[in-house]
Amino acid sequence: MSAMSPEPVRRLLLPLTAPIGSVRSVRAPRDVVVLTYDDGPQPGGTDKVLAALSEAGTTATFFILVGRARRHPGLLADVVAAGHEIALHGIDHVRLTTMSPREVRRRTLAGRHELEDMAGRQIRWFRPPYGAQRPTTWAAIRSTGMDSVVWSDEVADWEDDPVTEIAARAATVRSGSVLLLHDGYADQSDGVDDGPAPTFDRGELSRRILGDLAERGMTTSSLGDAVTAGSAVHGAWFRV
Numbered sequence: 001m002s003a004m005s006p007e008p009v010r011r012l013l014l015p016l017t018a019p020i021g022s023v024r025s026v027r028a029p030r031d032v033v034v035l036t037y038d039d040g041p042q043p044g045g046t047d048k049v050l051a052a053l054s055e056a057g058t059t060a061t062f063f064i065l066v067g068r069a070r071r072h073p074g075l076l077a078d079v080v081a082a083g084h085e086i087a088l089h090g091i092d093h094v095r096l097t098t099m100s101p102r103e104v105r106r107r108t109l110a111g112r113h114e115l116e117d118m119a120g121r122q123i124r125w126f127r128p129p130y131g132a133q134r135p136t137t138w139a140a141i142r143s144t145g146m147d148s149v150v151w152s153d154e155v156a157d158w159e160d161d162p163v164t165e166i167a168a169r170a171a172t173v174r175s176g177s178v179l180l181l182h183d184g185y186a187d188q189s190d191g192v193d194d195g196p197a198p199t200f201d202r203g204e205l206s207r208r209i210l211g212d213l214a215e216r217g218m219t220t221s222s223l224g225d226a227v228t229a230g231s232a233v234h235g236a237w238f239r240v
Contacts, residue, residue, distance in 0.1 A: 020135065021234030022148040023125070023223070024178065028230035031175040033213055034223045035060035036151065038089055038127065041068055041075035042184030048203025049183040050082055056210045059222040062183065063089035063127045063149075065190055066111045069118055080119055085222035087125035088115050088146065093186035095132040096140075097240045104140040112144055125149045125223060129186070132239055149223065150237045154180035157205060160198040167208035175218065176233070181206070 026034055035053075037060055040046040046062075053060055062079050064086060069076045080086060090096075091111045096104045112123050126146040128137065133148065141148045155169040173179055185197040213220060223232075 020138065020236055022133070022138065022150045022237045023232045024150055024235045024237060025152045025176045025233040026178065026223070026226045026230055027176060027233060028226050030219060030229070031217055032219050032221055032226050032229075033173055033175070034178045034226050035181065035220050036063060036087075036127070036149070036178060036223065037061070037181050037183040038063045039065060039068070039093065039182050039184035039186050039190075041072045041079065043072060043075065045185070045202045046072075046075045046079065046183040048201060049181075049206050050078060050084075052203045052206035052210065053084070054082060055207070056214075056220070058210065058220045059084050059225060060220070061085040061087050061125065061223040063087045063125070064115055064119075065089050065093060065184070065186070066091045066114050066118075067190055068184060069115065071189075073118065076118060080121070085125075085224045086115065086119045086121060086123060087127065087149070087223070088112055088123050089127050090129050093129045093190040093192045095130055095240070096128050096137050097132045097134055101136040101140040104137050105143055108141055108146070109144045112146060129192075130239075131237065134238055134240070138238070147232070148237075149178070151178045151180035153177045155205075155209070157182050157202070158185065158194070158198065160196070160200065163200045163205050163208060166200070166205055167212065170209045170212060173213065173218075178223065179209075181209075
């Protein structure tokens with residue numbers, strides 16, 4: 001008997017892990033892909049992404065780094081004014097798995113309160129930097145009143161590859177996917193050193209991905225809008 005392929009196995013196991021799960025995808029009454037952007041706000045990235053989203057007439061969820069919002073409050077205000085959903089990515093970009101659960105809760109709660117004050121709206125979602133969380137990290141996040149959100153698809157847009165090559169990686173994105181994208185790039189000012197930032201145009205990348213999804217009959221939206229129309233799909237996600 002041949003082994004079951006990874007995707008059917010994943011579909012079978014996700015419901016079993018939902019009680020301790022992070023948001024990984026959505027169920028919706030239409031073909032929709034959830035757009036999420038991490039590591040902003042950043043000049044030269046966020047502004048170009050906002051322009052691309054405006055041209056497409058769609059919304060996205062921006063997972064904000066509080067330290068960057070402090071430095072670029074005008075860009076945060078632009079994201080809010082454009083009608084996009086604001087979510088928390090952390091005070092900085094340090095892996096939460098390097099911290100105690102108590103420290104994770106303290107930092108995450110402080111970040112939520114500060115971002116809510118800056119954005120003028122309630123924060124519902126949190127994405128751990130690098131998607132790094134243990135069961136105790138997940139519990140600490142949940143204790144702040146937010147849901148942990150990860151992703152089901154990504155295009156590795158932290159690599160400095162040609163835009164056409166990066167956009168082509170979205171070819172396998174399916175209905176209900178939570179797509180990980182970036183409008184910024186974390187660096188030493190965010191407590192990490194991941195090397196040089198990519199040089200491609202993030203606005204052009206968004207335009208190409210949005211165009212390709214539209215050609216395939218897919219609509220796009222923020223996580224909040226998708227969940228309002230349908231429901232979130234939770235599943236266990238633990239990595240260091």
